[in-house]
Amino acid sequence: MLEAELKKPVKVYHDHLALSLNNVNFTTEDTRDRTERNTHPNEKSLNFLNNKSCDCRQILTKNTSMDSLCSSFTKDYPPQRNSNDSSAINKGLLMDFLHQTSSCDQSSTEQLHSADVLASLSPHSSLLQHMDTRTHIVIELYNTEQSYVESLQIIVQKYMNPLKSSDCDVAIDKQIVDDIFYMVPSILNIHEGFLDELKKRLDCWNSNQIIGDAFNNVFSCGAVLEIYSNFVNNLSKARDSIRNCCSTQTSFARFLEIQAKEHKGKLPLDNLLIKPIQKFPNYELILSRLIKHTEGEHPDQILLQEANKTVHRILLHINCKEREALQSGQREAVLREIESAIEGVSNLVMADRSFIAFELVTIFSGQSARKERGLFLFSDLIILTSIKRRSGTVRKPNIINYNIAANVETNKYKFLTKIPISDLEFVKTKDDNSRKSIKEIEYLMEDSKKIQQILAAVTTLRCPHQHLEEAARELEKDLEKQLSEKQLNDGQLSVVEFTVGGNSSGTDGGQNMSIQFVNPERRSLWEQAFREAKQKFASSLEIIPMPEFISSIPIRKTRAGLQFTCAASTLGAQNDVWVCNSDGYVGQVCVLSLNAEPTVTSCNGVCNARILCVTSVPSEIEWQPDKGSTSMTNQLKSTPSFEENSENCTKTIKVQSLSTLFNNIHLDSSSSSDNESEKDFISDTKCNIHKTDHHPLQPFDCGDFSQSTMWLGTEDGCIHVYNCSDNIRIKRNKIKMQHNSAVYHILYMNNKVYVALANGDLIIYTRENLGTGWNTSDPITLTIGSASNPITKLLNVDGKLWCSIQGVIKIFNVSTHQVENEVQISSESKPITNMVVSQHGVWMSIQNSSVLKCFHSKTYEIVVEVNVSGPVSKMLSNCDDIIRQHKAACLRITALLACRDLICIGTSAGVLLVIQSGNVAAGRHLVNSTAMPMPHGHTGHVRFLTCVETTEGSRSNSNSRKGTQTKHKKESSILLISGGDGCEDFRNSNINSMNDIAGREDSTNHLLLWKV
Structure with missing residues (x-):
């Protein structure tokens, strides 16, 4: 999602600024070598720079008249060509550049420091193409930051403040409004300060100006990471609140629609709230370009590298939080499906609970009675349910991992009981025959693995080995047959015996419970999943959730x-x-x-x-x-x-x-x-x-x-x-x-x-x-x-x-x-x-x-x-x-x-x-x-x-x-x-x-x- 957003073209504001800067450089460089006109790097970068956003209306400059600027330019950089046409061309280009930029904003006091910028872009300097690109990137950074701040201001001024106002026609709880716009005002304060820092640097722009310290001063603070983390954690809750309010209150939905139409980009509130998630990937791309187009000896080079590390660290943390939120949403969705599928169960969805596996099993009741049950394994408990077959369905004893509804809907389930996994202990078997059968199966499985290794080695022989390979394959089939028969004939291997509230030997006053699975393989997989869940649950208890x-x-x-x-x-x-x-x-x-x-x-x-x-x-x-x-x-x-x-x-x-x-x-x-x-x-x-x-x-x-x-x-x-x-x-x-x-x-x-x-x-x-x-x-x-x-x-x-x-x-x-x-x-x-x-x-x-x-x-x-x-x-x-x-x-x-x-x-x-x-x-x-x-x-x-x-x-x-x-x-x-x-x-x-x-x-x- 983030990559798709980043690939969208950036809106162009300042084609005139980029075009004029490149035309000036192109004309002066043309006096050196006409043959390189079509291949000069500045010309190659023209198409690239023309697609970048520059908004000269928001960049403040010195009080410089057009005539003085033109005279200063021609004085400091006399044309290399002796012809008057060259001078006329340079002056005409500069006049055209200033005329076009001034048309963006009538106040000449708020123009770019064109003279300073051009002074730093001497045609005789080998840094010309790098400084031109660096200037364009900084201008692009400023304008994208300004656009981001404007979006946050719209969220606060057009959405949050009216909804919290007592004069608002939309009757919505202020607590819900706080949930929707949680941390947005704090994020706005951060980036308004960052925008001011960028503006100060552009006000006095020169070839040695630095930008990296602005990043480091603002984003190295731990509060920024905490604010963005809290925003990402709450984003899912904000979206759900918006969705619920729109479905229950037509006035709220109408309010959002009106505000979206008034927005210049017609963006709805959901799209505006996603912008903080997209911001730091944009920072990382801009900083990478700035580092590339800043000379190694430049004072900003080290600062930019430090800023890139800081931004990358925040980006990784935000991505991690976003991934956790997504996984938590999927986990809760599965729990809700299970809760809706089991009649009589409640409060199944909890923040630290996850679903692990499901099995159709048989539980022994009394001396000979057997009852078919549904066994749901969660991270902290198991749930037993009765089963009522739906008409025309076939039993599906598959373990559920992801989509619970697709597997459970074949039967009807009614809640019977739930037992914390901390109360369950495996009973140690005392039957010699069972132990002997388990050992025999283990030996057969080990022999089967060794035969597979022998077959792998036989295939590497260079001498004739057909008879040896046939004998090994025949032995492998015989072992598989013995193992399959042993597992099917020995029903005891499919049974797991627990004690509820007692010790593993069953002598501590606990109640014993025997569960039979479909086959030993199912039992083995479920037992392994249960042991892992119990171990994780015991480890999680060491962390105390503080009120x-x-x-x-x-x-x-x-x-x-x-x-x-x-x-x-x-x-x-x-x-x-x-x-x-x-x-x-x-x-x-x-x-x-x-x-x-x-x-x-x-x-x-x-x-x-x-x-x-x-x-x-x-x-x-x-x-x-x-x-x-x-x-x-x-x-x-x-x-x-x-x-x-x-x-x-x-x-x-x-x-x-x-x-x-x-x-x-x-x-x-x-x-x-x-x-x-x-x-x-x-x-x-x-x-x-x-x-x-x-x-x-x-x-x-x-x-x-x-x-x-x-x-x-x-x-x-x-x-x-x-x-x-x-x-x-x-x-x-x-x-x-x-x-x-x-x-x-x-x-x-x-x-x-x-x-x-x-x-x-x-x-x-x-x-x-x-x-x-x-x-x-x-x-x-x-x-x-x-x-x-x-x-x-x-x-x-x-x-x-x-x-x-x-x-x-x-x-x-x-x-x-x-x-x-x-x-x-x-x-x-x-x-x-x-x-x-x-x-x-x-x-x-x-x-x-x-x-x-x-x-x-x-x-x-x-x-x-x-x-x-x-x-x-x-x-x-x-x-x-x-x-x-x-x-x-x-x-x-x-x-x-x-x-x-x-x-x-x-x-x-x-x-x-x-x-x-x-x-x-x-x-x-x-x-x-x-x-x-x-x-x-x-x-x-x-x-x-x-x-x-x-x-x-x-x-x-x-x-x-x-x-x-x-x-x-x-x-x-x-x-x-x-x-x-x-x-x-x-x-x-x-x-x-x-x-x-x-x-x-x-x-x-x-x-x-x-x-x-």
């Missing part, structure tokens, strides 16, 4: 001493986050709206106690059984921030009263918590079950079960319930349930709400019959801990409820209401302060510790142990010595969050870190992992971490401008939110600490937002 910082939002304190405690997002279309504050006496809720720009819409008190936890609970309509799978929502549970001394109480305190409720979960927050108490071991796995007969504190409105709700647990034992859509400024809580002990944690799981109390009780709320809401008058009370050993955290891990009690995890079966197992996490008496789950890893932090531990959810073995003190100290290196030493001395982990494949960590130093959770997805022994700090954080403690899923277009993100590939449907992303004291960029901590405003902001609560 992109968006903005910080200060939350002004309405009361002295208010601090964040926890937060959770609502469910439904409102896209809000409820952030809880407390000063120990009043509980306050601030509502952060994410519908447009993140904005705090309200901040009101809801109770007279500290709010320790908050969670969202789905409505009765929204809830669906998930068969034990752990959603992201259940992984990010609200946890309290509390400091409390334990008492030596051993008796169980029963729950008193509760009310009714219904709805909501999506995600919850993990917040800071510090609690010191003694550990307690339960000797019996059975729990005491108590049922209390209490009435709700206020009547329950049975008319609304379709709304999700927010549950707030407080230090005085109350649970306040609000509808997610309620305006807490004008509405009271819908339900209020009172307990005798503080509510430490609330967890929604499988249509039940679990509440952990400070007295060690676990309260279970269940829904009554459909349409009647929650049973709050008769909840289930289970004694799991005690007052001295309370339940501080609850977590849903593979359908089991993990309860943290001091340094012990008790695994609770939600069906039998019994403790199935106990896992000792800490040998000390310090409790677990934070706990999240991601894939097969359960991540935990201990009170007053900077060490993060990860345990395998099946084997309960520790697989990762990460100390964050090193990365935090490195991030605090720019802080004041006293502050750094103080933060390092009392460093501890205060918040945890599992967000997609990342574990986000909040610390008491205000530094936030991320760990790639996929590194230990299938780990079964200690693995080294590194926590990567984020440059933005808080001045004080990180009080909580939470996240919310958003869709593109639901909010404006002015700072997030990285080019990504556009999908036809709205793309979802995760918004990470942290709450804490103050806001700080640790890269400039020393500078910020000297700012008076920064000092005042340190005590202000801030919400920090990142895009994951």
Whole structure:
């Protein structure tokens, strides 16, 4: 595409300038040798130069009259011919040249420095032809640059600015306008400066003038490479946005059509946006010509060579980015085809996912049952589908590499399950016969290769070798026959056996799965592709994708001493986050709206106690059984921030009263918590079950079960319930349930709400019959801990409820209401302060510790142990010595969050870190992992971490401008939110600490937002 554009003829502006310069040179040289008139290089270059673009109207010159210029010319360069006709010819040519050039622009002050140019082009100089060509090339460079700048100005002034104007008739989102014209204003600024540099040099043009330094000064800057890279990355998104807007908005399409007609070249917007891609190939061609026509001793020669290297490097980078964008577009197109071909699959298109292979296979189910399945292999997972044959089709077990639709459309596919490739391990075969058969086939394949080598050697013999060759070919056929029969008769060679979630020997509690391919060759090819994909996937996990910082939002304190405690997002279309504050006496809720720009819409008190936890609970309509799978929502549970001394109480305190409720979960927050108490071991796995007969504190409105709700647990034992859509400024809580002990944690799981109390009780709320809401008058009370050993955290891990009690995890079966197992996490008496789950890893932090531990959810073995003190100290290196030493001395982990494949960590130093959770997805022994700090954080403690899923277009993100590939449907992303004291960029901590405003902001609560 670029080569085709470069081969197009350049528009001619200045034929008169090129013709006149060549005519002058031709006439003077003709006085030397008439016989060389038709072969002189200047004449040969005439046709070449006449096709180049020169625009003398844009070149400024000195104040020189025509007569003075003519006299100066004839004086400095007297004609070689004695005849007056020669002088008349020279003068006439020059007059004609000046007359023609002046007709381009009436102002004589804006003409080319013709006298200086001609003075440098002495007929007696051997550099004549080179300097003439060099001058033409520089003029061509100037005019092509001016044309490029004019095109960029048209994009900005005729398209971007009108579309962003409030007076524009086209109703288009300003965010879409920014996506379409991303980086164009920055590119315009660069080239306007470059055009000015060229103009300054042409203003004082002479034979020793240099051009290469202008290239080096402008394009050697790293910002140019970054700007062009971002533009190329975004170009596909810009084109898709233009195409989508034209198809959905006729006013936008009409606007583009009108602007294209007004353009002098009738170029549409798409053609104008491609010009930055074509610019650097043009630079490279011009610089190559300039180097060729510049003498080796000229001061510009070295500079031009350096400029050519700089331009070539940028060109290679742009071509690489363009190639990557093209490949990414093709990759996503294949994923969309597969997604449309498989019924029931969703969210298949991801930035780092690619399709590898497809096979029709047979999966063994039970002892003898066999089921035909479709097996799709991707770079990070496999998908199994059921198959329904289309009428009149024939089975095609071909591996799909490129066009998926052409191969898959022969059958109908329905999604069954998807398994991460990190969870799959090949089972080591133990069958001696299978190993013997595999060895025999390997020997036959080796013998076949050796026979082929013998045949190749036999053909090179000069002596008669017919009988030898015939014997070798007969042996080759016999080996091929044996190999084919062996592969067809031995069906075991076509079977691959996996263990899902276990080890390679199949003894680690994993589920075995046997897959039979069409033949051993198919199995071998697929197995090789799988191993390569798994190896690449494991390598990619070592690179941690850092969340992109968006903005910080200060939350002004309405009361002295208010601090964040926890937060959770609502469910439904409102896209809000409820952030809880407390000063120990009043509980306050601030509502952060994410519908447009993140904005705090309200901040009101809801109770007279500290709010320790908050969670969202789905409505009765929204809830669906998930068969034990752990959603992201259940992984990010609200946890309290509390400091409390334990008492030596051993008796169980029963729950008193509760009310009714219904709805909501999506995600919850993990917040800071510090609690010191003694550990307690339960000797019996059975729990005491108590049922209390209490009435709700206020009547329950049975008319609304379709709304999700927010549950707030407080230090005085109350649970306040609000509808997610309620305006807490004008509405009271819908339900209020009172307990005798503080509510430490609330967890929604499988249509039940679990509440952990400070007295060690676990309260279970269940829904009554459909349409009647929650049973709050008769909840289930289970004694799991005690007052001295309370339940501080609850977590849903593979359908089991993990309860943290001091340094012990008790695994609770939600069906039998019994403790199935106990896992000792800490040998000390310090409790677990934070706990999240991601894939097969359960991540935990201990009170007053900077060490993060990860345990395998099946084997309960520790697989990762990460100390964050090193990365935090490195991030605090720019802080004041006293502050750094103080933060390092009392460093501890205060918040945890599992967000997609990342574990986000909040610390008491205000530094936030991320760990790639996929590194230990299938780990079964200690693995080294590194926590990567984020440059933005808080001045004080990180009080909580939470996240919310958003869709593109639901909010404006002015700072997030990285080019990504556009999908036809709205793309979802995760918004990470942290709450804490103050806001700080640790890269400039020393500078910020000297700012008076920064000092005042340190005590202000801030919400920090990142895009994951």
